Amino acid sequence: MHSPNLTECIHExxxxxxxxxxxxxxxTLPTMLGKQGSExxxxxxxxxxxxxxxxxxxIENDVLHPADIQxxxxxxxxxxxxxxx
Numbered sequence: 001m002h003s004p005n006l007t008e009c010i011h012e013x014x015x016x017x018x019x020x021x022x023x024x025x026x027x028t029l030p031t032m033l034g035k036q037g038s039e040x041x042x043x044x045x046x047x048x049x050x051x052x053x054x055x056x057x058x059i060e061n062d063v064l065h066p067a068d069i070q071x072x073x074x075x076x077x078x079x080x081x082x083x084x085x
Contacts, residue, residue: 008049010057017061024063026054 016027032050034040046054058064 008047009053010050015057017063024061026058026061026063028054 010028014029014031018025018027030044032045032047034043034045055064055069059066059069
């Protein structure tokens, strides 16, 4: 179910790419935190559209590779068999 309070995409000016501890990372704004008094107060909340946008930005900026996504989708074998770059 769509919630009007959830951010659905990451616009060009809403993220940065950096290298932290030798690993390329995406940095985004904490725009979707659980509301005060809710069960999820202060917790990051990620909806489907935002996650898809995050994956797209990750691939566009070489933080993720298509093979990483394929590995994450693999239902056979353990995650340990997925190479981490």
